[in-house]
Amino acid sequence: MSPSTKPSWTNWDAPTERWLLSGFRREGQARSVLLELVARIVFPTVLVLAIYLLFAGHDRAGGGFSGGLVAGQAFLLRHLAGGRMDDSAVVSMRPPVLIGLGLTIACAAAFLPLIFGGQLLETAIYKFTLPLLGEIKFVSSVVLDTGVFLLIVGVVLDLLRTLGSGIEADADAAARGRR
Amino acid sequence: MSWVFAVTFVLLSVAGLLVVVRLLLGSTTLDRIVAVDVLVTLVVAGTCVGMGLQQDGSNIALLAAFALLAFIGSISTAKLIEKKEPYR
Amino acid sequence: MFGFVIAHLLVAVLLPLVARRNTRAAFLIAAIPPAAAAVWLLARTPQVLAGQTMTETVPWVPLIGLNFGFRLDALALVMTILVCGLGVLVLIYADSYFARGRGDARRSAPLLLGFAGAMLGLVVADDLTTVYIFWELTTVCSFLLVGQAGISRESRRSALQALMITSLGGLVMLLGFVVLGETAGTYRISELIDRPPTGTATAVAAVLILVGAFTKSAQLPFHNWLPAAMVAPTPISAYLHAASMVKAGVFLVARLGPIFEAQLEWRVPAVVFGLATMLFGGWRALHEHDLKKLLAYGTVSQLGFLMVLFGAGSHDAALAGATMLLAHGLFKATLFLVVGMIDHQAGTRDIRKLSGLAARQPWLAAIAALAAGSMAGLPPMLGFLGKEAAFGAFLTGPAGAAVDVFLVIGSMLTVAYSLRMWFGAFGTKPGLAPTSVKPADLQALIPAGLPALAGLVLGVAYPVSHELADGYATSYESVGKPAELALWHGFNLPLALSVLAVAGGLVLHRVRTPLTAWRNRLPQPLNAQRGYERITALLERVAVAVTARTQVGSLPTYLGIVLVTVVAIPGSALLIQFTVPDDLRAYDNLLQVPLSLGVVLAALAVLRAHRRLTAVLLVGVIGYGIGGLFIVDGAPDLALAQFLVETLTVVAFVFVLRRLPERFSQADSSKAIRIPKAIIATAAGLFVALAAIGFSSARQAPPEASQYFMDHAEKGAGATNVVNAIIVDFRAFDTVGEIAVLAVAATGVASLILASRHERRRREQTQQQEVRK
Amino acid sequence: MGERMPKHKRLLRRVPLVIWLTAVWVLLWGTFDVGTLFFGVLVALLVTLLFPLPMIRTGMVLRPLPMLRLIGYLAWDLVISTLRVAWQAVWHRRSAKAGIVASTLRSDSDHVIAIVASAVSLAPGKFVLQIDRVNRTCYVYALGLRPGEEDSVRREMWFLERLVVDAVGSAGQRELVRGDAG
Amino acid sequence: MSWTDVLSAICLIGGALSCLFGAIGLLTFPDVTARLQAATKPQTLGLILILIGTGVQLNLGYATGLILVGLFQTLTAPVLAQLVGRAAYRTDSVDRDTLIVDELGERIDREPGVR
Amino acid sequence: MTINLTVAFAIAVLYSVGFYLLMQRSLMRILLGIVVLGHGSNLLLQIAGGPPGRPPMLDIARPEEMTDPLPQAMALTAIVITFALTTFLLALAYRSWTLLGHDEVRDDVEDRRIQRLEKRLEAGEDEDEDDSTEDEPAKEAAQ
Amino acid sequence: MTVLVALPVLLPLAAAGLSLALGRFADVQRILGLLVLGVIIADAAVLLYTSDQSGPVVLQMGAWPAPFGITLIADRLSSLLLLVSSVVTFAVLIYSIGQRITDYGRERSSTTFHPMYLMLCAGVSLAYLTGDLFNLFVAFEIMLSSSYVLITRRTTSTRVRAGMTYTIVSLASSLLFITMIALVYASTGTVNLADLGTKVADLPRGLQIALALLVVIVFGVKAAMVPLHFWLPDSYPTAPAPVTAVFAGLLTKVGIYALIRTQTLVFAHSETWDLMLGIALITMIVGALGALAQNDLNRLLSFLLVSHIGYMLFGLGVYNVVGLTGVILYVVHHITVQATLFLVSGLITRHSGTVALTRMGGMAKATPLIAVLFALPALSLAGVPPFSGFVAKLALLQAGIGSGTITGYAVTAGAVLTSLLSLYAMARVWTRVFWGQVKAPAPDPDPTDELVVGTASSSRPMLAATGVLVVSSLVIALVAGPLGEIAGRAAGDLMHGEIYRTAVLGGGSGG
Numbered sequence A: 001m002s003p004s005t006k007p008s009w010t011n012w013d014a015p016t017e018r019w020l021l022s023g024f025r026r027e028g029q030a031r032s033v034l035l036e037l038v039a040r041i042v043f044p045t046v047l048v049l050a051i052y053l054l055f056a057g058h059d060r061a062g063g064g065f066s067g068g069l070v071a072g073q074a075f076l077l078r079h080l081a082g083g084r085m086d087d088s089a090v091v092s093m094r095p096p097v098l099i100g101l102g103l104t105i106a107c108a109a110a111f112l113p114l115i116f117g118g119q120l121l122e123t124a125i126y127k128f129t130l131p132l133l134g135e136i137k138f139v140s141s142v143v144l145d146t147g148v149f150l151l152i153v154g155v156v157l158d159l160l161r162t163l164g165s166g167i168e169a170d171a172d173a174a175a176r177g178r179r
Numbered sequence B: 001m002s003w004v005f006a007v008t009f010v011l012l013s014v015a016g017l018l019v020v021v022r023l024l025l026g027s028t029t030l031d032r033i034v035a036v037d038v039l040v041t042l043v044v045a046g047t048c049v050g051m052g053l054q055q056d057g058s059n060i061a062l063l064a065a066f067a068l069l070a071f072i073g074s075i076s077t078a079k080l081i082e083k084k085e086p087y088r
Numbered sequence C: 001m002f003g004f005v006i007a008h009l010l011v012a013v014l015l016p017l018v019a020r021r022n023t024r025a026a027f028l029i030a031a032i033p034p035a036a037a038a039v040w041l042l043a044r045t046p047q048v049l050a051g052q053t054m055t056e057t058v059p060w061v062p063l064i065g066l067n068f069g070f071r072l073d074a075l076a077l078v079m080t081i082l083v084c085g086l087g088v089l090v091l092i093y094a095d096s097y098f099a100r101g102r103g104d105a106r107r108s109a110p111l112l113l114g115f116a117g118a119m120l121g122l123v124v125a126d127d128l129t130t131v132y133i134f135w136e137l138t139t140v141c142s143f144l145l146v147g148q149a150g151i152s153r154e155s156r157r158s159a160l161q162a163l164m165i166t167s168l169g170g171l172v173m174l175l176g177f178v179v180l181g182e183t184a185g186t187y188r189i190s191e192l193i194d195r196p197p198t199g200t201a202t203a204v205a206a207v208l209i210l211v212g213a214f215t216k217s218a219q220l221p222f223h224n225w226l227p228a229a230m231v232a233p234t235p236i237s238a239y240l241h242a243a244s245m246v247k248a249g250v251f252l253v254a255r256l257g258p259i260f261e262a263q264l265e266w267r268v269p270a271v272v273f274g275l276a277t278m279l280f281g282g283w284r285a286l287h288e289h290d291l292k293k294l295l296a297y298g299t300v301s302q303l304g305f306l307m308v309l310f311g312a313g314s315h316d317a318a319l320a321g322a323t324m325l326l327a328h329g330l331f332k333a334t335l336f337l338v339v340g341m342i343d344h345q346a347g348t349r350d351i352r353k354l355s356g357l358a359a360r361q362p363w364l365a366a367i368a369a370l371a372a373g374s375m376a377g378l379p380p381m382l383g384f385l386g387k388e389a390a391f392g393a394f395l396t397g398p399a400g401a402a403v404d405v406f407l408v409i410g411s412m413l414t415v416a417y418s419l420r421m422w423f424g425a426f427g428t429k430p431g432l433a434p435t436s437v438k439p440a441d442l443q444a445l446i447p448a449g450l451p452a453l454a455g456l457v458l459g460v461a462y463p464v465s466h467e468l469a470d471g472y473a474t475s476y477e478s479v480g481k482p483a484e485l486a487l488w489h490g491f492n493l494p495l496a497l498s499v500l501a502v503a504g505g506l507v508l509h510r511v512r513t514p515l516t517a518w519r520n521r522l523p524q525p526l527n528a529q530r531g532y533e534r535i536t537a538l539l540e541r542v543a544v545a546v547t548a549r550t551q552v553g554s555l556p557t558y559l560g561i562v563l564v565t566v567v568a569i570p571g572s573a574l575l576i577q578f579t580v581p582d583d584l585r586a587y588d589n590l591l592q593v594p595l596s597l598g599v600v601l602a603a604l605a606v607l608r609a610h611r612r613l614t615a616v617l618l619v620g621v622i623g624y625g626i627g628g629l630f631i632v633d634g635a636p637d638l639a640l641a642q643f644l645v646e647t648l649t650v651v652a653f654v655f656v657l658r659r660l661p662e663r664f665s666q667a668d669s670s671k672a673i674r675i676p677k678a679i680i681a682t683a684a685g686l687f688v689a690l691a692a693i694g695f696s697s698a699r700q701a702p703p704e705a706s707q708y709f710m711d712h713a714e715k716g717a718g719a720t721n722v723v724n725a726i727i728v729d730f731r732a733f734d735t736v737g738e739i740a741v742l743a744v745a746a747t748g749v750a751s752l753i754l755a756s757r758h759e760r761r762r763r764e765q766t767q768q769q770e771v772r773k
Numbered sequence D: 001m002g003e004r005m006p007k008h009k010r011l012l013r014r015v016p017l018v019i020w021l022t023a024v025w026v027l028l029w030g031t032f033d034v035g036t037l038f039f040g041v042l043v044a045l046l047v048t049l050l051f052p053l054p055m056i057r058t059g060m061v062l063r064p065l066p067m068l069r070l071i072g073y074l075a076w077d078l079v080i081s082t083l084r085v086a087w088q089a090v091w092h093r094r095s096a097k098a099g100i101v102a103s104t105l106r107s108d109s110d111h112v113i114a115i116v117a118s119a120v121s122l123a124p125g126k127f128v129l130q131i132d133r134v135n136r137t138c139y140v141y142a143l144g145l146r147p148g149e150e151d152s153v154r155r156e157m158w159f160l161e162r163l164v165v166d167a168v169g170s171a172g173q174r175e176l177v178r179g180d181a182g
Numbered sequence E: 001m002s003w004t005d006v007l008s009a010i011c012l013i014g015g016a017l018s019c020l021f022g023a024i025g026l027l028t029f030p031d032v033t034a035r036l037q038a039a040t041k042p043q044t045l046g047l048i049l050i051l052i053g054t055g056v057q058l059n060l061g062y063a064t065g066l067i068l069v070g071l072f073q074t075l076t077a078p079v080l081a082q083l084v085g086r087a088a089y090r091t092d093s094v095d096r097d098t099l100i101v102d103e104l105g106e107r108i109d110r111e112p113g114v115r
Numbered sequence F: 001m002t003i004n005l006t007v008a009f010a011i012a013v014l015y016s017v018g019f020y021l022l023m024q025r026s027l028m029r030i031l032l033g034i035v036v037l038g039h040g041s042n043l044l045l046q047i048a049g050g051p052p053g054r055p056p057m058l059d060i061a062r063p064e065e066m067t068d069p070l071p072q073a074m075a076l077t078a079i080v081i082t083f084a085l086t087t088f089l090l091a092l093a094y095r096s097w098t099l100l101g102h103d104e105v106r107d108d109v110e111d112r113r114i115q116r117l118e119k120r121l122e123a124g125e126d127e128d129e130d131d132s133t134e135d136e137p138a139k140e141a142a143q
Numbered sequence G: 001m002t003v004l005v006a007l008p009v010l011l012p013l014a015a016a017g018l019s020l021a022l023g024r025f026a027d028v029q030r031i032l033g034l035l036v037l038g039v040i041i042a043d044a045a046v047l048l049y050t051s052d053q054s055g056p057v058v059l060q061m062g063a064w065p066a067p068f069g070i071t072l073i074a075d076r077l078s079s080l081l082l083l084v085s086s087v088v089t090f091a092v093l094i095y096s097i098g099q100r101i102t103d104y105g106r107e108r109s110s111t112t113f114h115p116m117y118l119m120l121c122a123g124v125s126l127a128y129l130t131g132d133l134f135n136l137f138v139a140f141e142i143m144l145s146s147s148y149v150l151i152t153r154r155t156t157s158t159r160v161r162a163g164m165t166y167t168i169v170s171l172a173s174s175l176l177f178i179t180m181i182a183l184v185y186a187s188t189g190t191v192n193l194a195d196l197g198t199k200v201a202d203l204p205r206g207l208q209i210a211l212a213l214l215v216v217i218v219f220g221v222k223a224a225m226v227p228l229h230f231w232l233p234d235s236y237p238t239a240p241a242p243v244t245a246v247f248a249g250l251l252t253k254v255g256i257y258a259l260i261r262t263q264t265l266v267f268a269h270s271e272t273w274d275l276m277l278g279i280a281l282i283t284m285i286v287g288a289l290g291a292l293a294q295n296d297l298n299r300l301l302s303f304l305l306v307s308h309i310g311y312m313l314f315g316l317g318v319y320n321v322v323g324l325t326g327v328i329l330y331v332v333h334h335i336t337v338q339a340t341l342f343l344v345s346g347l348i349t350r351h352s353g354t355v356a357l358t359r360m361g362g363m364a365k366a367t368p369l370i371a372v373l374f375a376l377p378a379l380s381l382a383g384v385p386p387f388s389g390f391v392a393k394l395a396l397l398q399a400g401i402g403s404g405t406i407t408g409y410a411v412t413a414g415a416v417l418t419s420l421l422s423l424y425a426m427a428r429v430w431t432r433v434f435w436g437q438v439k440a441p442a443p444d445p446d447p448t449d450e451l452v453v454g455t456a457s458s459s460r461p462m463l464a465a466t467g468v469l470v471v472s473s474l475v476i477a478l479v480a481g482p483l484g485e486i487a488g489r490a491a492g493d494l495m496h497g498e499i500y501r502t503a504v505l506g507g508g509s510g511g
């Protein structure tokens, strides 16, 4: 018998609609209509906040690291609201791949200036004016920051996959073994 | 105006210490979760006041981050508790 | 010379390829390099004896004076004859001795050749470092040759014993070499002889080097490894432990003697220990039943004799020494090889079981008689020349006379055990059936016979022997008229002493049985073998005791020790010079007080927490508090990161705590553990805080780097947030490293957590397989 | 949930979220110019496309005036309830009593139930301890509840439900709520 | 003091007081659910007041961010309350003596299958 | 530049508590000790830059009133690294718990074997050179 | 040109990233790893040549001048160690690939091993090359964190404890490291090593000494100096052979390197040398005695490792050109030989299915090749001529005798004794493992434990990799002459910190 069909009163909270992406087993006990509703609003908002932090880092508190962590918290919220496995449905990339990609980008960002005759890890600042949008400043170190961002998101996702879902799976297996 | 900020800080500090006392007393883990959540809110409030004092709001986004984080940390802990210690 | 040495070693390295298929070919190939070396070197005899020495230097690590320096002089020549000549003979003999194709044969051929090469290098060495290099190589070869396959415990133990004792000596000697070399500024022996250093350091070096010589040449009290090493196959005993390797010690004393001519610390121990060894070895030989053991103790005795002669540091003694060196090599090789054949042919080498061999093996008995005669110092053998020269060399004063007394007694013993050896091996014993023996192999008989014959020839052709020996002896100035070797000097004291020695020997041989009985009744307080065993046992005992007490295996203890070290070493250094800074303040910003208070309270509460989750939450509070302090400090970036990380940390803990028990397992219950830990922890914490105060007060100016960052952040890095500019630009490399650590940690977590999933899957698979079966 | 909506309709459904996210972006930057707006839309689109959420039939309609009324009520409730609870905290302390009251709502919609639950939980003193979604029942914990006040709690819930439905509910839900409340 | 300063002062001090009373409630109320009421909700009001008090001090560009903070706080506080309260009830941390009526408990007792 | 007493006191307490927890047997306590120590060291690192000031952002403060940015950057790196290693150790604690059924750091088996050997030798039982240790691991397994 | 200094760090890091991303393609991972490590060997050789011929190669990252940005610097010492280390890591990678192929047939894809191994290499390279104290901390963390993962990979219940000991002690020392950095920054306001050299000298003497001693402890834990060594024999032996080999060969040496670098460049005026000599003596003796008490081959080797750390401290404590030359030679020798011995131990263990010496026997007869592969590095480790260990030892003895102090003599005597005990330990291993009756391989003690496999054969790559390292150690001995010259010059550089300082701070900027 799947846990979601248990008639326990602790499952009464489960919403009737699909608020978050899912399509796989979810433990009714963990569900809460309130949480899912809020997660549905907060999740993309936090992602926007994360991207803001990534780009605002040059002038205010933030940066790729904080941005990545905030984005990671968004996924954590989804994980909490949606139950396990939900996190992997969001990004089809496996977390280790994301981590590896982030690291590779960061290293590539170090080499990039060499192509333009600069020194390793040297920063170039490009300023250009676009119609309507005004002056745009592009600092090449944002590539490094993006690598950091991706890597951190990957790390958080990996932690959710392992410490979150992995341990839960262990617990389920143990419970099955006991039964 | 600065006395207003000073009074605010003092009030918030006292509140924070009272919360720490609850945190130490417990008695249940849920009490402590609540206390931690309140503590973070107090830090957010204090930070906000500080920004007003310095007339500088450029880092206000981090308050938004704080506010969200306290929430996520608290609910994950609360969910653990309810799973771990079944009813009666 | 270096070329020959290298050739030996190179062939030795390649030889196993041959030995694997055909051991006979291996032994014969192995004989080629020493033979070639012998021919080449012997061809240079005239020049060498004429005083033309050949030198050669191959630099290795010149910076530390590590060179291959070689020099062919008279002493080297004498040794070369022994090493190469006997090497060839032994290798040929070995092929007949070892069963073809067996393991020992396959092992021994390359090792014997390698040993010969090392020995050759040693005897022509003119550099202390070169000496040491080949010295140790011979040790290693000896270890492997004695141990062979190490099947029996005895062989393992004997090999180990030989290795350890000679290595001990070798290392002490190396120390002596270094002291000598550093004092004199050169490691070149010929230069040292030309300009001998003096002073305490030289005396220390002399003693240290003597220890090396003593161990290698089996002097009291290090002699015991040599009889133990007799478990080795006989050709190996003959070559290593009679003819060549054990000579290395006395050779070294001979070689370096001229340097230490003036040092009493060198001469006195050499003579005293040499005499003691001579008497002791002879005495023991008299009582042995195993022919090999008997010969081994005989070797010990003879080495003592040689040590006396070379250590005395005079021309005449050196002359006698060089002669005896050659003589002993020749006769002892023969005797060992003969014993090997007896063992092989008769299946035993126990005197008590052998009988009537002289009749059945007349040739064998004859060459053994020649060799034993030389050993006993009977004319006209080379041994006689040497012994008489030795008696003559000490007739210089009361001290010399005393030495002579002991030498005569030692010679009596030599005569006695020579007789015992020959009669024991070949004589017909009453009440014992003649031992059945297989006929001797000519390939063994000829190599065994040649050295004995050489002893006879060199005895008769004594001027040649004199030339050889005197070439070395002249490195010492002779006080009066230099002695000469001759079969007949006329009636003089040495001749009388020789006669006395032979007569005494005959008597001793006659009364040997009661003597043995008397010896067996004696208490034996001094037993080197037991001493060695005690020492190794003690060593292991100490090793276990020290390790058991230090390596306690407890992580808390280890960490405690680290902390104690921190407090004790840098802590005391800090405390001694700590002064309270003038600008010490209670706080910089009033908000630091409540925040710090909260942090402190939470930290203290962690200690008392019984529930895991409580402790985690408290730690989280500490983290948020620190974040608050960061904000007060004006570090919003840091605070943001701190908050984010803290939350994630708490969540990660919570994830794990889902499965762990609610409460901590029992903390340290006893106060005896808790209080020391608390004291250590507090002391270490105070150290850090004091250090923080002390070190921060030492800085006067604000850092240049930060100023530079502020100046360049906007233009150079395109950021007004200086911290961010540092993170992604000024010190971006740190950031790359930092994310690498994150990637590693995440990977590690996955590897640990998912492992149980893999295991589960594997278990399920095996269960399914079992079900299918 | 099973049937698929036409593509343009689905895109249309995402518009409110995109607007919300763009607003967040602009508020975060605090600069109101075309550039910020442009990148805001860009980021909002990026987020909604990369991390899509399931479509939900809500039939929700936002009515500004009733919405303001709801917000006003909540703000008032927040202040009053805070004062009340502060009073209790200082003067009643340990003797404070409470009760858990079941209140069945009329709308059968996740949205409405969730918003009502949130609204009642915002101010101190009351919160929804447990929802029985299938039976549309909220179990409300009320601090300082005196015996016999259970029905006032239920009334308050219904009142809130009406406010909520007025502000965001579909026409059908309005019908339902008004019909019952009269 | 300008009128913005007065408003700001009222809001700041009022907000801080609200937080303080919340903290007092957290300390004095008898069980988790009551403390939850006392603590988390007044914080919401307190924070909002402080945000307003600070916001009027800042220029508009900065103040907008504060709206977001307030929104997040009002959005999340009820969820937290529900989850913590629910957990308290489920782990039996609610002090039954303080409950004058428990319709949830009654229903659970009525329907034994749901436990 | 001297660190003020309040923060110094906090640092002293954090380090002491961290060190004390580090010397415990429960892996979870050790881990918390490491986290606490991490907090302490990060605080120390940040405070090493000097007294509080304005955030080091060029558009909101003058350079002379800013706090030192370099320690902040370093502390940030340290925070991340501590976090990374904490999660790893957490996973290790979990792994230890699934494998052993507890999360304690027990003494090393091989070291204990040598201690037992020492006790036996102390008591005067002779070590029989080569072969006495022969069956030691087998005995170990049997216990 | 200067970019070559960063390659040994950035290449493996990037490759680790790719390797993680390509976790499903075992072949790609393998080729990537070998390729990158091969390039690093060549790179290190070029760096060694260049730095020896024309002074340190300096790279200011991001073109920010020192002491503001991060400086990477390859001088004689660092490029020499880099070269040796990369040869070892390359060989060990071949070995472990061979082992994985043998054990699993076609290598199973894994997201762990290859990326972590490359990370480890990157960390080691960075530790050698960085000229910045905080960056050194980062280097240590990269290196250590990947080592934590490698040592806990596929742990079983018997081995998880060891992983904990290792990880926790290392973490504790990392925390002390960061504390030390904070104190350094608090007092000097810089973390650039060259800059620190001048700034630390301005501090009050007591603080200088306290700092120097704290640094000794921080790096001493990593270098496993007594009494901070206890963790090592409890943890290293339990890891798979290639992992232990790299750990034993490299990680402790990185600690030693950091000790040498900081103590010569920054704290050269302090009076820590006598303490260092005392520690050296105790380390040598305690380690050697520990080795004699062991019955487990890997533990025995680990204790010997501790013991020989004493040699390196000895040379450093003598603090003259000869001593430092000796240390450099010894480190070069020891990296190679200790790694080789652990690889051989892996071969032995695979063959016998046990690590207990008393349960092995007759392997000289059964596997003569392994016997030879063991004998040569064993002799070298024991300092028997003409192998590499002897050369280094001789230099150290000369330095000790040349120091002219009682402590110097005492430690020299201790070194000789240690040499003897090492030989004894090695000889005992030989007599127990390779001599005696051939014993049947022990039955698989734990079928769930993939790392302990009785009767598993060793594949050609494993033997070849071990052989390569054995030959390397012979080559070290063979070219000891020129090597000694370089080491001597490197030691001279260390004694004259201005060379380093000028290279970093003045004129040497690469931008």
Ligand code: NA
Residues within 6 Å of the ligand: D119, D120, D121, D122, D123, D124, D125, D126, D127
């Ligand atoms: Na409410």
Ligand code: NA
Residues within 6 Å of the ligand: G444, G445, G446, G447, G448, G449, G450, G451, G452, G453, G454
């Ligand atoms: Na196995």
